[in-house]
Amino acid sequence: MQFNEQSLWSGDNNWDGDYKTGDHGFGSYRNFGELGVHFEPPVQHSDAVSAASDYKRSLDLLTGIYHLTFHQGGTLYKREAFASHPDQVMVFRYTASKKGRLSGHITLWSAQGARAKINAAADGLTFTGIMPNQLKYAAKAVIKTVGGQVIKPTTGSNGADSVLRFKDCQSITIYLDARTNYKPDYTAGWRGADPLPVIEKELHAAREKTYSQLRTAHIKDFSALAADARIQFGQTAPAVLALPTDKRKEKYAAGGQDPDLEQLVFQYGRYLLISCSRPGGLPANLQGLWNNSNTPAWASDYHNNINIQMNYWGAESTGLSACQIPLIDFILAQAEPCRIATRKAFGVKTRGWTARTSQSIFGGNGWEWNIPSSAWYAQHVYEHWAFTMDKTYLKDTAYPMVKEICNFWEDRLKERPDGLLVVPNGWSPEHGPREDGVMMDQQLVWDLFQNYLDMARALNIDKDYQIKIADMQRRLAPNKIGSWGQLQEWQEDKDDPNDQHRHTSHLFAVYPGRQISPTKTPKLAKAAIISLRSRSGNYGKNKNTKFTVESTIGDSRRSWTWPWRCALWARLGDGNKAGIMIRGLLKYNMFDNLFATHPPFQIDGNLGITGAMAEMLLQSQTGEINLLPALPDSWKPAGYFIGLKARGGFTVDCTWKNGKVTHYKIYAKNSQKVKLRINGKLQEIMSIAQK
Ligand code: FUC
Numbered sequence: 100m101q102f103n104e105q106s107l108w109s110g111d112n113n114w115d116g117d118y119k120t121g122d123h124g125f126g127s128y129r130n131f132g133e134l135g136v137h138f139e140p141p142v143q144h145s146d147a148v149s150a151a152s153d154y155k156r157s158l159d160l161l162t163g164i165y166h167l168t169f170h171q172g173g174t175l176y177k178r179e180a181f182a183s184h185p186d187q188v189m190v191f192r193y194t195a196s197k198k199g200r201l202s203g204h205i206t207l208w209s210a211q212g213a214r215a216k217i218n219a220a221a222d223g224l225t226f227t228g229i230m231p232n233q234l235k236y237a238a239k240a241v242i243k244t245v246g247g248q249v250i251k252p253t254t255g256s257n258g259a260d261s262v263l264r265f266k267d268c269q270s271i272t273i274y275l276d277a278r279t280n281y282k283p284d285y286t287a288g289w290r291g292a293d294p295l296p297v298i299e300k301e302l303h304a305a306r307e308k309t310y311s312q313l314r315t316a317h318i319k320d321f322s323a324l325a326a327d328a329r330i331q332f333g334q335t336a337p338a339v340l341a342l343p344t345d346k347r348k349e350k351y352a353a354g355g356q357d358p359d360l361e362q363l364v365f366q367y368g369r370y371l372l373i374s375c376s377r378p379g380g381l382p383a384n385l386q387g388l389w390n391n392s393n394t395p396a397w398a399s400d401y402h403n404n405i406n407i408q409m410n411y412w413g414a415e416s417t418g419l420s421a422c423q424i425p426l427i428d429f430i431l432a433q434a435e436p437c438r439i440a441t442r443k444a445f446g447v448k449t450r451g452w453t454a455r456t457s458q459s460i461f462g463g464n465g466w467e468w469n470i471p472s473s474a475w476y477a478q479h480v481y482e483h484w485a486f487t488m489d490k491t492y493l494k495d496t497a498y499p500m501v502k503e504i505c506n507f508w509e510d511r512l513k514e515r516p517d518g519l520l521v522v523p524n525g526w527s528p529e530h531g532p533r534e535d536g537v538m539m540d541q542q543l544v545w546d547l548f549q550n551y552l553d554m555a556r557a558l559n560i561d562k563d564y565q566i567k568i569a570d571m572q573r574r575l576a577p578n579k580i581g582s583w584g585q586l587q588e589w590q591e592d593k594d595d596p597n598d599q600h601r602h603t604s605h606l607f608a609v610y611p612g613r614q615i616s617p618t619k620t621p622k623l624a625k626a627a628i629i630s631l632r633s634r635s636g637n638y639g640k641n642k643n644t645k646f647t648v649e650s651t652i653g654d655s656r657r658s659w660t661w662p663w664r665c666a667l668w669a670r671l672g673d674g675n676k677a678g679i680m681i682r683g684l685l686k687y688n689m690f691d692n693l694f695a696t697h698p699p700f701q702i703d704g705n706l707g708i709t710g711a712m713a714e715m716l717l718q719s720q721t722g723e724i725n726l727l728p729a730l731p732d733s734w735k736p737a738g739y740f741i742g743l744k745a746r747g748g749f750t751v752d753c754t755w756k757n758g759k760v761t762h763y764k765i766y767a768k769n770s771q772k773v774k775l776r777i778n779g780k781l782q783e784i785m786s787i788a789q790k
Contacts, residue, residue, distance in 0.1 A: 100134045100180075101391045102189065104236075105381040106281035106460060107131050111232050112289075113463035114440050116455050120398045122231040125457065125465040127398035128384055130210035130391050131277050132226070134240055136191070138203040144172070151176075160363070160370040163321035164314075174200055183317040184377055187276065188305045190313055194270040198246055201271055204262040207240050210393060219252035219261040223302075227295055232461075237294040238277035241302050245270040274305050281460065283381070283432040289461050324373045327418040330365055330716065332730075332738030333358030345691035352686035356733060361681055361712075367693055368413055368709025371702060372422045376410075381460060382425040383410040387702040389694075396699050400465070401429070401458040403472040404528040405602065409659050409703040411479055412611065412666065412710025415486035416717070418742050418750075423483050427496065429460075430476045434500070436462025437473070441507075444468065451507025456528075470525060471540045474508065474547040477501045478611065481550035488748035488768075490557075498554050502561070505551050505568055508544050512571065519576040527588050527604045536576050536590040539604035546612045548572035578608060578615065578623055585633060586615075586626040594630070596639030601654040603634050603663055610666040613720040617672050618776075628671055631664065646676060648683045656687040658695035662707030669714035669729040677715050678731030684708055717753070719745035723774035723781065726753050726760050749773070749786060 110126015120127040154169040167178040175196040182189045195201055207224040209215030215228035215236075223241035230236065240263075242249060247268030253261065265271055276298045282291030305313060335357045339347060351357045375387040384390075385406055386399045401407045407426070414423040437452040440462075453473040457465035480500050484493045513523040513535060521536035522544055531537075548568050555565045581592040588594050588605040608614035609627045617624040632638045635651045644650060655664075665680035688696050688704055695704025717740070718725040724745045735758035743751050747767065754762040759778050766787040773786050 104277045105388045106279045118465035125463045133208045135206035160366045162318045185316045189275040191273040199267040201268040202266045204264040217261045235280040240275045243272045244268040285435045328742035330740045332734035335359035365712045368705045376422040378424040382429045406703045409707040416713040471543040473504045474543040485746040520574045542608040580626045584629045586630045610670045658697040658701040658704030662711045665711035666714045674729035674731040717743045725776040
């Protein structure tokens, strides 16, 4: 079992923007190690040396438990595993239905090579080490058996030959813990408590509990989040349901109907976010936290020109608000080194901060400056409040953060001779020249200012500053419609209708932004549709061809392009095209274990599609709650969702038939007025008061 811990990183504070991903400089996220469990055939039991049968491996997304069962001879073998958030250990259990069947040994291996010191003792295998950047790390595996015995271990010169043997057991349980001394605090040099004593304490506590206590605590913690939101829009044929996931994926990619697989993809994104982004930890990086390499693609870092943001698109709307806290904490922790780097690059008097495209956990800023990245981060800071209505968070955390980023833009915006304000020297990610007034930049700053104003109004503070920001927002050079009806990506009308670049940056205002919508700005929304078709290879020379999964070609097939476009089509009210994007992701950019691939594996596709699918069912970005804004035809006959969230602190349940809402429930802490768009009509209702 290859394992990870989020904070095992090489590299240092990296002020100069280099993107060297070795031991120093920017560094990279690293592989922690492997736990090996090696079984010997129980030769003394003749019934158990025959071939295995009924082999079944599964993962329960609601409990976060892995299961494996098989028969061998007359014995039933079971394996279960989970990573417990409440007890901070990974637990692996192996059982046999008959006594004495399990014999073998375990090994523990560090992926950091000879740097790690291995120790084998009667109570378990341990390794400790120090990275060249002085980050300390440690891992320990301990074992508990039922029946049989554990044999005195031997320590070899390296991990592979340090073993702990077990003999003639009926069940073995292995507890694994791994940590570093990383602390998310620039002033503390990013280093905190030694990892091994913490590990010893956690493992001791875990071993004091019974397996069933650990399992119950894990299920309670995990399912409290996982079961909160459910979606249902059709039944898959039993014969298809009985197939393994890879076969179902194959059939679906070929055009088959499998609503259960679509629902699974939605819940898988939630499962992955719950599993890699919890309060107190780091946010999901490019691979969430699952990385088996010391040289992962793009350092498996935090990319802020789409990827890290997309990782959180499903957090608030699908009831995983707590899972977004690591992102907010990361933004807070990185702000100080980013201020220093920003002043170095933009002048000592610069207020506020921004970041380069790649970020590490040590204040590292790599590759090109992504100047509006902090404005994009501000959207997440804002939305965590907009969905939860947590006033303390708003006042103490969100408002000061967002105001500081407004300061940066107050100083940086440039006034053109026509009196309009433009973001100077921008870059539409990662496309076209550097120039003033790139549309994505304009839209991001518009969004920042709107978010600031909403928060300042809710707090009823800083009246003069509100006036100033509102005035600047009004004067931002606006979105433009170009010669072929497209939403322009740049100030100059130079978009190519045959350009299928993967980024849909100039559509930020549609999603995840809220400046453009079919109801409030219909002309711009229409232009956005043309731009989106064009990016998918369905304009210019292909204007009259059918829009299909297969017609979305080339650079448009990436882990994260499908979810973004799915959410865009949802916001633009086209459920069928949104549905095509789900199919495209599964067909072209998902492995058999349903990890999304760029290539290689990149988790944004998984976490993003969850958020995009929620947008198809419920929207709330324009000040109204919109039920079923973009159902594809295949979802229309009948369905429901439970526990999706809307801005304003609302939870929403909804049932439909033939594409029409038949029943709904909208509730919040206190009953309040809600503008509701339902079955094509806008109404005003009162929400239900319910905790
Ligand atoms: C951005 C994207 C790439 C890739 C990388 C990790 O730079 O443009 O497609 O996802 O991040």
